[in-house]
Amino acid sequence: MTVTVQEQNEITGRTKDMTTCKKRILVVDDDANLTSLLKTVIEADGYEVYAENKPSMAPSVARAFKPDLIVMDIVMPDKDGDQLAQELNDDAEVGPVPVVYLSGLLNEKDVARFKELGETALLKPVNICELKKCIEERLGDRNSETERQSV
Numbered sequence: 001m002t003v004t005v006q007e008q009n010e011i012t013g014r015t016k017d018m019t020t021c022k023k024r025i026l027v028v029d030d031d032a033n034l035t036s037l038l039k040t041v042i043e044a045d046g047y048e049v050y051a052e053n054k055p056s057m058a059p060s061v062a063r064a065f066k067p068d069l070i071v072m073d074i075v076m077p078d079k080d081g082d083q084l085a086q087e088l089n090d091d092a093e094v095g096p097v098p099v100v101y102l103s104g105l106l107n108e109k110d111v112a113r114f115k116e117l118g119e120t121a122l123l124k125p126v127n128i129c130e131l132k133k134c135i136e137e138r139l140g141d142r143n144s145e146t147e148r149q150s151v
Contacts, residue, residue: 022048023139026067028058028084029102030076034126038071041128042135055079059087062094069138071131074103074121098138102126 025047027038035051042049050065052058055076062070070088074081081101089095101114104124114121120134 022046023068024048024050024065025069025071025135026058026062026065027051027071028055028076028081029053029071029073030055031073034124038126038131041131042071045132045135047135055081055084058084059091059094062088062097063091066094067097069098069100069135071100071102071135074101075105100131100134100138 025042027035027042027049029035029038029051030053032053035053039049039051050061050067052061055078058072070085072081072085076084079087081099081103085099085101088097099119101119101121102124103110103121106114106121106123108123111121111123120138122130122134
């Protein structure tokens with residue numbers, strides 16, 4: 001699926017004239033209640049957030065939104081989060097982009113294995129303070145303004 005110019009403007013929430021913007025975070029999870037909650041919480045920290053509940057739409061949305069970070073469920077219909085992350089990171093228009101994985105199926109040993117691989121995984125239900133800390137760590141700073149190319 002592709003995103004039209006009009007949809008792209010809706011996704012980015014920007015006009016073509018804007019050249020500076022907040023760090024962007026794409027939240028991908030098939031649970032609409034969770035993505036809505038995460039969007040609200042993350043936006044409260046000053047980030048620009050787009051929530052997507054259809055994993056199949058995530059590549060098109062990511063190409064249009066150009067996220068600095070992706071927060072993504074591991075187990076979703078159609079595609080698992082690790083498969084989707086690989087696809088996005090292989091996409092020249094998107095990747096590489098850091099990912100914070102979420103899952104209700106992991107245990108502490110699984111989380112430790114992710115960490116050994118240089119990845120971040122959090123257990124569901126998500127501890128919001130822990131998520132915020134992971135976002136800051138993965139972005140490498142506290143939501144500083146970023147220079148970007150016009151879309």
